[in-house]
Amino acid sequence: MKKNYLLTPGxxxxxxxxxxxxxxxxIHHRTPQFQEILKEASQGLKWAFQTANxxxxxxxxxxxxxxxxxxxxxxxxxxxxxxxxxxxGERWTEICRAxxxxxxxxxxxxxxxxxxxxxxxxxKANPQIKVVFTTLCExxxxxxxxxxxxxxxxKDTSAVLAVDAISGLGAVDxxxxxxxxxxxxxxxxxxxxxxxxxxxxxxxxxxxxLVESCKGSRYYLDLRKAKKAxxxxxxxxxxxxxxxxxxxxxxxxxxxxxxxxxxxxxxxMADAARAAMKALGLELFAPGAASDGVTAAKxxxxxxxxxxxxxxxxxxxxxxxxxxxxxxxxVIRIAHMGFITESDIVMCIAxxxxxxxxxxxxxxxxxxxxxxxxxxxx
Amino acid sequence: MKKNYLLTPGxxxxxxxxxxxxxxxxIHHRTPQFQEILKEASQGLKWAFQTANxxxxxxxxxxxxxxxxxxxxxxxxxxxxxxxxxxxGERWTEICRAxxxxxxxxxxxxxxxxxxxxxxxxxKANPQIKVVFTTLCExxxxxxxxxxxxxxxxKDTSAVLAVDAISGLGAVDxxxxxxxxxxxxxxxxxxxxxxxxxxxxxxxxxxxxLVESCKGSRYYLDLRKAKKAxxxxxxxxxxxxxxxxxxxxxxxxxxxxxxxxxxxxxxxMADAARAAMKALGLELFAPGAASDGVTAAKxxxxxxxxxxxxxxxxxxxxxxxxxxxxxxxxVIRIAHMGFITESDIVMCIAxxxxxxxxxxxxxxxxxxxxxxxxxxxx
Numbered sequence: 001m002k003k004n005y006l007l008t009p010g011x012x013x014x015x016x017x018x019x020x021x022x023x024x025x026x027i028h029h030r031t032p033q034f035q036e037i038l039k040e041a042s043q044g045l046k047w048a049f050q051t052a053n054x055x056x057x058x059x060x061x062x063x064x065x066x067x068x069x070x071x072x073x074x075x076x077x078x079x080x081x082x083x084x085x086x087x088x089g090e091r092w093t094e095i096c097r098a099x100x101x102x103x104x105x106x107x108x109x110x111x112x113x114x115x116x117x118x119x120x121x122x123x124k125a126n127p128q129i130k131v132v133f134t135t136l137c138e139x140x141x142x143x144x145x146x147x148x149x150x151x152x153x154x155k156d157t158s159a160v161l162a163v164d165a166i167s168g169l170g171a172v173d174x175x176x177x178x179x180x181x182x183x184x185x186x187x188x189x190x191x192x193x194x195x196x197x198x199x200x201x202x203x204x205x206x207x208x209x210l211v212e213s214c215k216g217s218r219y220y221l222d223l224r225k226a227k228k229a230x231x232x233x234x235x236x237x238x239x240x241x242x243x244x245x246x247x248x249x250x251x252x253x254x255x256x257x258x259x260x261x262x263x264x265x266x267x268x269m270a271d272a273a274r275a276a277m278k279a280l281g282l283e284l285f286a287p288g289a290a291s292d293g294v295t296a297a298k299x300x301x302x303x304x305x306x307x308x309x310x311x312x313x314x315x316x317x318x319x320x321x322x323x324x325x326x327x328x329x330x331v332i333r334i335a336h337m338g339f340i341t342e343s344d345i346v347m348c349i350a351x352x353x354x355x356x357x358x359x360x361x362x363x364x365x366x367x368x369x370x371x372x373x374x375x376x377x378x
Numbered sequence: 379m380k381k382n383y384l385l386t387p388g389x390x391x392x393x394x395x396x397x398x399x400x401x402x403x404x405i406h407h408r409t410p411q412f413q414e415i416l417k418e419a420s421q422g423l424k425w426a427f428q429t430a431n432x433x434x435x436x437x438x439x440x441x442x443x444x445x446x447x448x449x450x451x452x453x454x455x456x457x458x459x460x461x462x463x464x465x466x467g468e469r470w471t472e473i474c475r476a477x478x479x480x481x482x483x484x485x486x487x488x489x490x491x492x493x494x495x496x497x498x499x500x501x502k503a504n505p506q507i508k509v510v511f512t513t514l515c516e517x518x519x520x521x522x523x524x525x526x527x528x529x530x531x532x533k534d535t536s537a538v539l540a541v542d543a544i545s546g547l548g549a550v551d552x553x554x555x556x557x558x559x560x561x562x563x564x565x566x567x568x569x570x571x572x573x574x575x576x577x578x579x580x581x582x583x584x585x586x587x588l589v590e591s592c593k594g595s596r597y598y599l600d601l602r603k604a605k606k607a608x609x610x611x612x613x614x615x616x617x618x619x620x621x622x623x624x625x626x627x628x629x630x631x632x633x634x635x636x637x638x639x640x641x642x643x644x645x646x647m648a649d650a651a652r653a654a655m656k657a658l659g660l661e662l663f664a665p666g667a668a669s670d671g672v673t674a675a676k677x678x679x680x681x682x683x684x685x686x687x688x689x690x691x692x693x694x695x696x697x698x699x700x701x702x703x704x705x706x707x708x709v710i711r712i713a714h715m716g717f718i719t720e721s722d723i724v725m726c727i728a729x730x731x732x733x734x735x736x737x738x739x740x741x742x743x744x745x746x747x748x749x750x751x752x753x754x755x756x
Binding site: 004006008010011013014019020022023024025026027028029031059060061062063064067070076094095098099187189195196197216217219220222237238239240241242243313 | 382384386389392397401403404407409437438440441445449454472476478565573574575597598616617618619621697
């Protein structure tokens with residue numbers, strides 16, 4: 001017998017209502033029945049994205065939605081500013097360069113958040129910059145950037161702010177309209193508690209002006225087509241029907257909780273995970289900017305990080321994430337995002353403790369779990 | 379009580395094994411467990427696509443895979459030849475033009491198949507043509523093009539042949555390697571009996587040479603990235619995990635039947651549907667090139683085509699397709715593609731008969747069902 005527990009930052013576990021919705025007989029997408037479903041999804045997404053603007057659904061992974069942002073906002077030869085403090089910041093740069101867009105890079109040390117003032121300085125130094133690309137939750141390092149402060153800086157310039165909230169949306173607060181964030185991109189498999197396969201993007205009026213003047217090649221990701229279709233309560237190409245039906249189930253659950261409670265739940269789980277890491281003597285990777293969606297901690301000296309993750313998964317069925325790219329083997333990442341509860345966190349920390357003991361690491365057994373419980377009891 | 383029956387050319391109904399596979403708890407995609415799943419999918423797709431080349435899985439609708447073909451084979455300023463005999467032929471032209479690619483068009487009358495010799499003449503007249511884009515089953519008109527003969531013509535030129543088999547693959551024979559088809563594009567929601575959300579593409583060695591020299595902008599749809607990932611049994615971006623798991627279920631069912639039996643089943647159902655239309659006095663829309671995947675018939679004079687489709691769906695739960703674009707209201711399209719049986723066809727024709735009677739059309743009640751039964755009893 002093996003029972004599996006998923007605490008990875010995407011995919012995240014699915015509520016049973018969401019899973020079962022996908023097993024229902026499929027329906028056709030050009031029907032009044034599906035139009036109602038799409039309408040409900042559109043309204044729910046506006047709520048989740050905290051925006052009055054349309055949120056477009058793309059059948060793609062989150063990267064497809066990131067590319068939709070780049071390909072629709074900028075033309076070859078344009079200049080963008082990219083905040084690059086991890087693997088997903090780098091993705092913005094890669095996409096820009098694939099499109100012949102000059103990407104000025106703010107290289108942020110991995111594990112740190114960007115200084116919003118630095119964005120202001122760079123925008124002042126180069127008024128050619130049309131778009132600032134940044135990341136809400138940089139999953140690779142466990143950092144949340146301060147989007148509110150970044151938006152306040154960008155708002156007073158002619159540049160448009162685009163935030164990759166693939167990781168973070170529905171877990172960490174992002175007041176799109178209130179803070180003045182122009183473009184928000186997300187994906188289905190994180191805070192929204194769905195399988196991967198849907199990308200999302202919303203745009204402000206300021207951002208739409210760029211879309212209208214953009215000269216780049218695009219078809220499948222052409223947001224003008226998406227808008228034309230959505231205005232008729234439709235999608236330009238065949239919708240990912242099952243995932244959109246599942247989306248409405250997950251939005252229903254989220255609405256019952258309310259955004260403030262959802263964010264609070266994530267914050268508490270993050271506090272508990274962080275307290276546990278400290279109690280176990282594991283240094284947080286991003287102490288000054290730790291994400292409320294995922295906790296990254298350094299693997300202690302003498303412990304094989306890859307083996308640690310592998311043993312938790314293969315022996316105990318508890319899947320957390322290791323490090324990506326330059327952090328491979330050096331960090332562990334425990335996601336507390338989406339359909340995850342206090343009990344999951346405690347269970348995960350207990351498993352981590354067991355495997356750390358088995359791997360010869362010295363600490364007070366139970367200290368991590370106790371620290372987490374203390375946070376939850378507060 | 380309402381029971382629904384889906385006889386549309388995408389989405390097509392799902393086998394229960396496929397539906398239930400999607401309801402299983404989600405797993406992480408960067409694990410040995412998912413690598414095994416991906417390996418099985420890759421092998422199964424090669425079988426279904428009748429090719430020894432890699433079949434890449436893209437998280438997108440079929441159109442995303444069509445765009446992947448255009449964006450990876452051709453650069454701005456290149457010339458392509460497009461066979462345009464319906465809505466989906468037109469899509470190739472639209473994508474080419476969105477990428478600044480000169481699209482020479484063979485305008486085929488809707489309801490007819492392209493004459494392969496015409497492709498030969500056009501290629502001879504313009505040796506600049508790098509790629510010929512055509513369609514296996516032009517769903518909008520119910521036509522199957524003769525890909526085997528087209529491939530024989532294109533093979534002797536320097537051009538590469540790309541076939542949109544989104545509709546048709548897994549229903550109509552397409553011997554990719556044997557016939558010398560360079561690029562085959564498909565989607566999940568038709569013959570492969572899955573929900574929409576996956577695009578597929580395979581390429582010959584000849585086609586890969588174009589990919590390597592292509593200068594156009596691409597990132598999410600960059601097939602070089604897809605190849606690099608697949609060589610390590612991975613996908614470049616987060617996989618549509620649930621759909622790929624479901625794909626293996628549907629491939630398992632298909633393998634149990636065998637391709638020859640599958641094609642024969644579709645042919646018989648098409649014969650029955652066509653015989654039924656004739657028996658009811660409904661003229662086939664594509665008599666000389668009728669598809670084995672979908673039967674299009676003209677709506678008889680005096681009958682409101684849109685109301686006919688709507689009544690079948692809303693009163694009896696039987697969903698067939700009406701006409702698209704210029705055929706709106708003028709044709710009905712009954713799909714016999716994927717998880718559809720003889721019994722479904724008989725049931726659908728009986729429903730069509732009932733509604734035709736209600737709409738005042740004169741014919742011998744039962745004649746359509748009888749004609750279909752006669753075909754099935756042969």
